[in-house]
């Protein structure tokens with residue numbers, strides 16, 4: 001197995017590796033609590049340099065043909081795939097995510113997204129005709145991309161791939177906790193010869209580097225994934241220069257099990273969905289809504305499914321759940337669990353104690369909570385840990401009211417013996433994505449939130465269009 005280079009003194013700006021002026025930042029392995037890397041952070045001044053490099057590069061990149069960009073993105077995809085062992089190692093070490101998930105989801109879905117844009121560039125119409133008007137879809141310019149730590153490579157790719165495909169130049173700031181995979185992406189971009197300044201990767205703090213990307217007048221689009229609170233702050237900072245803002249924020253998504261569904265299958269699938277990546281998934285179905293008459297049975301199925309999840313060393317192929325990302329995140333998750341139990345909720349399985357045999361690492365027991373008030377924090381707020389809340393509903397109207405009864409609207413699922421019946425319920429949900437009966441992820445389907453889960457859409461042509469300006473050119477009528 002190849003070893004990642006986990007000491008990085010440089011950031012990637014203007015096609016070169018340059019020494020930044022920010023502090024040294026330690027990267028911890030959340031499974032062992034050991035420092036596994038150091039990265040020299042970009043300062044605000046370095047971020048400004050990166051923005052100006054992106055500005056210098058953007059017109060020439062925007063003028064390239066879709067076929068030229070397609071070829072470079074294809075080469076980037078191949079370079080990432082050639083580095084897959086290194087990337088998987090890096091993702092397991094910096095996120096604490098299990099190896100199998102790092103390979104299939106963190107890396108696999110990142111590559112699938114990149115490949116989807118290689119494909120889209122082969123047939124997307126950058127010019128359309130509307131009567132006597134030629135409508136041009138043009139690069140929106142310089143993009144600031146701010147991404148979180150939960151799926152660091154995928155989140156970055158969901159912004160970088162469409163932005164580069166659109167002819168935009170990018171300055172990307174990965175989360176401080178997970179800068180390493182982003183630097184491997186920069187290595188790949190450099191190796192395939194992306195023109196200087198087209199992609200700049202500047203690890204650094206949100207308050208320094210993120211603040212520059214949200215407010216600098218030379219940034220045209222800011223695309224942010226993370227918490228609703230910081231997303232709102234980014235949007236406010238972007239408003240002064242009227243940037244386009246794309247926000248992919250938190251969620252508290254519902255999994256609705258209709259009375260005619262296979263209850264055990266639906267409950268097990270929901271538990272599995274919540275536990276993926278130790279619950280640190282914005283689209284996770286963290287509220288399970290079941291018919292009141294099937295509530296007790298649902299809790300039993302949920303407990304059984306939870307117990308089948310193996311928590312442990314993420315490097316082991318058999319592990320289902322690694323740790324959460326940090327001590328701070330673990331404490332935050334445990335506070336939710338403790339608060340719920342102190343309010344009289346039923347701890348069906350899990351709890352605040354460490355999982356057996358794991359005395360180190362930021363591990364949390366897979367937890368199922370019953371008996372919560374619909375309005376309680378545990379049923380309303382994003383916990384971002386392996387915690388499922390099970391709520392009973394009286395009838396369909398009640399189920400839909402509970403599902404829609406949060407300020408989020410990112411995802412959800414509906415389970416029924418009849419796909420069309422589930423589809424009819426999906427139409428009632430105020431949410432950006434609904435999976436019917438466990439349908440598979442689609443890398444070209446739009447992804448994004450209603451309400452405070454954000455605005456804008458990632459993936460597919462919807463994702464591309466976040467990075468395109470639209471120009472109408474009215475042509476004179478020359479018909480004889």
Ligand code: NDP
Nearest residue numbers: 147148175176205206210211226227230249250282382384
């Ligand atoms: P944040 O929203 O704080 O971080 C997301 C990104 O924004 C990071 O790159 C961060 O930088 C950056 N950032 C922080 N402050 C600013 C700022 N003022 N201006 C611009 N950028 C900024 O998420 P956290 O990491 O603090 O996680 C907190 C909670 O957010 C989680 O518990 C979870 O509920 C939610 N979350 C949701 C995610 C989602 O996909 N919807 C993803 C991650 C978290 P830095 O790394 O320096 O903090």
